[in-house]
Amino acid sequence: MHANLSIIRHTNPRVLFAAFCLSCIGYYTGRLSTFSEWPTYDGRLEWKLAEAERVTITVQAPQVTVQGPQLTVHAPQATVTVVPKAPEVAVLNGPPTDAFQDNLLPDVQYITTWPGAGFTNDVMSFMNLIYLAVLAGRVPILPFFTPSHISLISPVDVPDIDFGQVFDVPRLAKALRIPVVEWWQVKDRNTATVDPLGCWNVWEAVAEQHKTPHFSTAPQKLNLDISYTTAPSWIKLYDGPQSVNDPHMRFTSLMALSFPEHRGYNLREPAKSPLLGASLPPDERLMCIDNMYWTANVEGYEFQHDHSAAWRLVGQYLHWNPRIEVLARDYIGQALGLPADAAIPPYIAIHVRRGDFKDWCHRPVDECFAPLSAFARRVDEVKEELARVKGIAVEHVILTSDEKDEGWWAEAVGYGWHRIDHSTTVATYGAWYPVLIDTAIQSEGHGFVGTELSTVSLIAARRVTAWQRGVAEANSLPPNPILHSGLLCLLLSLSSTAIPMYSSPTAFRRANVRVFCAVVFLSCAGYYIGRLSTPARWPVPSDNGLEWKDSKAMRVTFTVQAPRATVTVAPKAEEVMVLNGPPTQAFHDNLRPDVQYITTWPGAGFTNDAMGFMNLIYLAMLTERVPIIPHFNPTHISRTSPDMDVVDPNFGEVFDVPRLSKVLRMPILEWWQVKDRESTTVDALGCWNVWQAVGEHHEGPHPSPAPDTLNIDISWTIAPKWIKLYDDKDAGDEPHMKFTALMALAFPVQRGHNLRAPSISRHHGLVLPPNDQLLAFSPPLPLSWAFLNPSSVLTLIYAKQYITIHVRHGDFKGWCDTPVIAECFAPLSAIARRVEEVREELQRVKGISIAHVILTSDEKNRTWWEAAAAYGWHRVDHSATATTYGDWYPVLIDTAIQSGGKGFVGTDRSTVSLLAARRVEAWNDGVVRSVMWGRAGADDH
Known part of the structure; x- marks a missing residue:
């Protein structure tokens, strides 16, 4: 008895403290685990909406029909300006060709990737590709979907399906204001021509355990013979020894590889292509990346986070092909027993993923999956939130799942949930359509309950919250045994440090077992309480309030005489209000x-x-x-x-x-x-x-x-x-x-x-x-x-035939560490040499002969200006500028003049010169050079 009391006296303060801390750790671990962790899973195109020539006509009291609600009004004589439909911007030479290179325009750059990760993961990859295309100023070429997962469960052969058969590509291109192309539009499907192509191998670059590029059957089906170059390891999202096999990579790193500078720095020996044995560097015009699924900006599995740029700026605009939308509504109507022409009532969709998840389960299946009662509880929570927040009373619930057990389905139907009947879908539409229709149904509901760790559920939830402003929740899987084994190891090491050494080994063993069991119990209890206290949720869409669109006014159609024609007029749309009104005091x-x-x-x-x-x-x-x-x-x-x-x-x-x-x-x-x-x-x-x-x-x-x-x-x-x-x-x-x-x-x-x-x-x-x-x-x-830039022109473009020089001396003198100023700045002769180089290139490449050179500088020394004038260069007279326009205007006018010429010679390390050079290149397609500091500027040839 005394021995036991002694043990308690010795151990009680430490044990209680350790048990309390570990139970708290368990609690917060449980809470954090409910935040769904998804499985480890320079030619530039300036895209503009071309505007056709405006036509002005005068009409005499025409009869006006307003499209929409049918009404007819009469108007007095009026003059109307009509903007005919502008021609679309061409990004291909024409119809599909035998060799894809023959269909690519020389002044357009493109980007592509390959499928091979399952339908939803490939959708996410293609969203990433389009976002990268926006960053890089390239035209995305989207491949087809391959049935990498669907073929495993389908009793019939499953063909590939084009991206545009699944999603509304014209709607996406219009929303993003960029062209979006598919491979079938580029290369003839039936051609036997084998095209060699150099691509970046990012899969091998991001993880030491990857020994080949990411596998895909798409290049073979397109008759593309790929020579892969391993990308640099700095594309990885995470650095450090703990991340050597983490496959995430950074968007901005891939963007840098799309430009000549970083591409050139990071070329290495390419692998030989499998068919032709060609060793090709990554293609400059068609940037090709073996896999885009693991790309992120800030953190891994980024689609689950509210800041995901690929989702916000691309994914939410990727709507279903209208045919799939119609089919989904037909199947919903059938499931709910609605008449053919009835409106679809609000409903909640459930997605329970069980099929391939069973392969991850190393214990009885029922212990790996949440029971239907848990989904029912989540459905009730969604119903309550929809009623409270949106005032919507939802009665109908539609269940989608890849489960094949009819006993499980019978139990689910017992909750009053509806099941989609796919008994004839494959025979009628094809093997892809049960998945496509279910996925579309999941996204059309006002509420959604999904399965944690499923990307199908993740994207469905994001669609519901973005498209329907609905409510989405994830039903957590039972606790992860791997996570728990890790926690137990941690607890074992911590608990052993809390027990003092005892004179009696038996007393130590007894205390150790009791303490260990108590601590494990408290920790696990904390973990489960933590999990139950916070339901897993997907991030609500970033409703930053502003949905900025080109507001379209109601279109008016009328008929005029001389000659008789029907004209559609789009009146000027109202501007979107982003302020309450005029400037306020606060x-x-x-x-x-x-x-x-x-x-x-x-x-x-x-x-x-x-x-x-x-x-x-x-x-x-x-x-x-x-x-x-x-x-x-x-x-x-x-x-x-x-x-x-x-x-x-x-x-x-x-x-x-x-x-x-x-x-x-x-x-x-x-x-x-x-x-x-x-x-x-x-x-x-x-x-x-x-x-x-x-x-x-x-x-x-x-x-x-x-x-x-x-x-x-x-x-x-x-x-x-x-x-x-x-x-x-x-x-x-x-x-x-x-x-x-x-x-x-x-x-x-x-x-x-x-x-x-x-x-x-x-x-x-x-x-x-x-x-x-x-x-x-x-x-x-x-x-x-x-x-x-270059798409945004921030000032007037001066289309003049001249070369501008910018020489920065003024405040740069403060950086000069020698008393001899001439040793810090390049001589005028070095600048003159650069001017001649620009002249020669403009003549050779563009056939332009430039006579005039305008010199701008902050130099105040009159002798220096007189020496510059001896070269025949012009100086802008600012003697009255400040008094006439204001003190800012000498700088503003000089800066505008620098950006207006066909050529530019600037000062190395000056941001004034840097931006002037970029403007001349972007706005005027000009030629630029810079002069280095000091004697280096004179000696640099």
Whole structure:
């Protein structure tokens, strides 16, 4: 007795503490396990909606028929401008050809991948492909679906099925405003011609255990002979020894490989193709990737997360082929016993995946799958939420499953659930259609209950929440035995440390067994309580409020005489409202509750701020928010005009905002439209401090006077360090960050995970987390030229036959570590040599002879300008510009002139030169060069 009491006295405090901690760990592990973890599973196309020539006609009191509700009205004489239907943009040479290369246009670039992971996983792969095509400015060529899974369960041979037989490709292309092509449109299905093609092998690059490219039968069926080049390992999403076999890769890394620079850096010896024995590098015009399923931006299994760009920007617009929609509604009507012409009532769909999941079960099957009673409980929860949130009373429930056991189906029907009758589907429509019809039915309901770990359920849930604004839940599988064995090992190691050494081995063994059993029991109890306390759910779609569309006004059809014709007129559509009205005293009063916004602040100099605002607009596109652009701050200009009061110009005074908004098909606001410039109201706002997050020696957010100018009182929250572009320790204060990381912070889950104590605002003394509705970042943001240009022209295009030079001397002198300035800057002779190179290339490649050269520079030395004039170069006279237009205008006019020529010679390391060069290349298809600093510029040939 004394021995036992001694054991208790010695062990009780430690054991109780360990048991309490481990039971808490079990509880939270249980909770976290309910958040569904899905199985490990430079030619650029400038796509524009071509606008046909406008035709103006005068009509005499025509009879007008409005399409839609039938009504007829009479109008007086009117002049109407008609826009005929514009021709479609051609992205192929014509009908399918024997050799695919013969059908590709020389000025268009393409991208493709292969199926082979099962129908739903291939759908996700193709969504990823299209998203990557958007990032890379390429035309996606979509292959067919192969019956890799369906053929295993079908009693008949299953043919391939085209992507366009399953999904509405024209609707997708129109929504995304990009062309979407299928392989059958490129290459003749019946040709015997074998085409060699170089492709990237990413499957082998991301995991050491992968020894070949990802398998697919599609290339063989297309008569493509593939030579694979293993991609660089830096495409991996995760680094480190623990991730050597994690197959996830990063979208932006694959995007970089689509451009000549990174492609060239990362070429290695290709494998020989199996048929022709050809060794081909990855094709430049048709980028080919062996597998796209595992691609992500921020974290693995990204489709389950609210910030998934591939889903938000592509997947939600991928609707069913109209034929499948009609068939699905017919089958729903039959299942519910409705008359043929009856409307489909609201219903909840269930997807129970059991078939191939049985192969993962290493114990009795009933212990691997949730009982039907659990699904019934989830159905009731969905019904209650639909009634509470949407006011919808749902009576009908439709069950879909791959289960073959009729006893199981009989039990399910006992709950009053309806079953789809597929007894004649295969014979009538084909082996693919039971799956396609069931999948379409799952997505059409107002509610959905799915199976955890099933990608079929995952995508169905996302469709229900996005298309129907419905409610979706996942029914968890029973606890994972592998997870539990890992927990038991952990518990064993921890519990043994809590027991002191005893003089009696028997006492130790008894105590050890008792303690171990108690701890395991408490931990498992915590785990199960945790799981039961939180039902698994799919992320609600990122309803950022703004669904930005080109609003279409009602079309009017009428008939006119001379000659007689029927004309369809589309009146000007109303603009989408993204503010409550005119500028308000407090900016919060002008923000609409159903719209979300994003902003940043200037403070890095004119050109750098212009780049920062481009980045902001691109981030707004990624997050589906409305950008609010601040004014420019005269950080640099005020230094050259110290005696003048330099006024901050608005973004729209410099750039053509309506034109940019129209090209990007998104609203763009400026702060003066949101908040009254004369307002003295001080608004509080929580913002992300990214500057301090990316630099170890950055103290506080990046300075900017803009918030004070706008009377905004900021409470800053330091962003997480994983926003940094470079993870290694040597990066130090390297300030680059990832767009996709900032994108993730715009959504509730990652925002919530990464909140920390905010700073106290200076004016009100408030402590505010980053604002949900108006997402604000401290400058600077990462660079994004490729996404806003060349499609967005931010200023007037000067189609002049001249070459521009930009020589930056002024503030660069501060970086010169030698007293002899000439050793820091290239001589004029080096610049003249570059000008001649540009002239020669323009003559040789474009047949253009350029006589005029315009020199722009911040140099003040008159002797230098006289030496430049000796080369015959022209100088812009700004003697009266500042007094006539304002202090900003010498810089603005010079910048516009730099972007307008057919050629450009700039200064190495100058962002002014960098953007001017990109504009000349993108807007004018021009030729550019740069001159290096100092003697290197003179000696560089």
